Amino acid sequence: MRQSVALRGLLGVLLMGLLPAGAPRAATVLRVAYAGSMGVVMDRHLGPAFARAEGIDYQGIGQGAYGLARLLAAKALRADVFVSITPGPIAVLQQAGLVDRAVPIASTQMVIAYSPRSRFAPALRAAAQGQRPWWQVLETPGLRFGRTDPATDPQGQNIVFTMLLAERYEHQPNLVQRILGAVRNPAQIFTEPSLLSRLQAGQLDAASSYRSAAISHHLPYIPLPDAINLSDPARLADSGVQLQLRLPDGTPETLHPQPLVFYAAVLKDAAQPQLAQKFVAYLLNARGQALLRAQGYGPAPDHAH
Numbered sequence: 001m002r003q004s005v006a007l008r009g010l011l012g013v014l015l016m017g018l019l020p021a022g023a024p025r026a027a028t029v030l031r032v033a034y035a036g037s038m039g040v041v042m043d044r045h046l047g048p049a050f051a052r053a054e055g056i057d058y059q060g061i062g063q064g065a066y067g068l069a070r071l072l073a074a075k076a077l078r079a080d081v082f083v084s085i086t087p088g089p090i091a092v093l094q095q096a097g098l099v100d101r102a103v104p105i106a107s108t109q110m111v112i113a114y115s116p117r118s119r120f121a122p123a124l125r126a127a128a129q130g131q132r133p134w135w136q137v138l139e140t141p142g143l144r145f146g147r148t149d150p151a152t153d154p155q156g157q158n159i160v161f162t163m164l165l166a167e168r169y170e171h172q173p174n175l176v177q178r179i180l181g182a183v184r185n186p187a188q189i190f191t192e193p194s195l196l197s198r199l200q201a202g203q204l205d206a207a208s209s210y211r212s213a214a215i216s217h218h219l220p221y222i223p224l225p226d227a228i229n230l231s232d233p234a235r236l237a238d239s240g241v242q243l244q245l246r247l248p249d250g251t252p253e254t255l256h257p258q259p260l261v262f263y264a265a266v267l268k269d270a271a272q273p274q275l276a277q278k279f280v281a282y283l284l285n286a287r288g289q290a291l292l293r294a295q296g297y298g299p300a301p302d303h304a305h
Helices: 002-018 036-054 065-073 087-095 121-128 134-138 154-169 175-180 192-200 211-216 233-237 273-284 286-294
Strands: 029-035 057-063 081-085 103-107 110-114 206-210 221-223 243-246 252-255 261-266
Touching: 029 036, 029 065, 029 273, 036 057, 036 081, 036 192, 036 211, 036 273, 036 286, 057 065, 057 192, 065 081, 065 087, 081 087, 081 154, 081 273, 087 261, 103 273, 103 286, 110 121, 110 154, 110 192, 110 211, 121 134, 121 221, 134 175, 154 175, 154 206, 154 243, 192 206, 206 211, 211 221, 261 273, 273 286
Parallel strands: 029 057, 029 081
Antiparallel strands: 081 261, 103 261, 110 206, 110 221, 243 252
């Protein structure tokens, strides 16, 4: 037995000797799961800048925030940090015992992004300049509108809430049906990471978007009134708007609009908990906030969820 242990030890020394001097060790990796609309700011700016400063590797995972939260809760996906929009996906992880506290890092508002290559671009531009009603342009026959799945992505829910609020504000009954069709209309629904890429490629004429994402992707957009763009918590609190939705597992749920605030949380099963804490602190410090502002993100409200 002693001889076999000694032989194994000798073999290990010999194998180590085969590695070239100064061979690099496997780098430490920070895994950040984030709301898919944040792809540009996370994967091109915040993630790489933090990785350079810490001498580590960064891996971003961007999808619809509810879908990501459910994968993390089911342990089908592992990450160190989760960054969500609206408190809903955070609540999924709190119920699963994976998150204690999330901190607000930024905010945004709903807009309608459009393709400058679209044949409808002149009409969409007129709507952006307030010269035509935005909803009227979106009803134009043949206009291809894109959005995300409300069952897996907050943005998919938020465009429905925006349209429901617009029915009242613009005095346009049945606007949801007229522009979106069914709540989960397969002709309009795409994954969040691909939605604005399709718009840039001219595969869509217009799409639901956050102002931050439209700016990050250098896309023109139609700003929407504060009464419907989900940026005003006071308006949302007594709006009375709700959405009946069946989740992917068949569970029925009644949803209410929430302010468009981004939250960051360290996961309790993080492989790199100290780096995760550092990354969340980085999102809140002057450098991280400057990168967020440069990509169109607004300031966060001063409270934690």
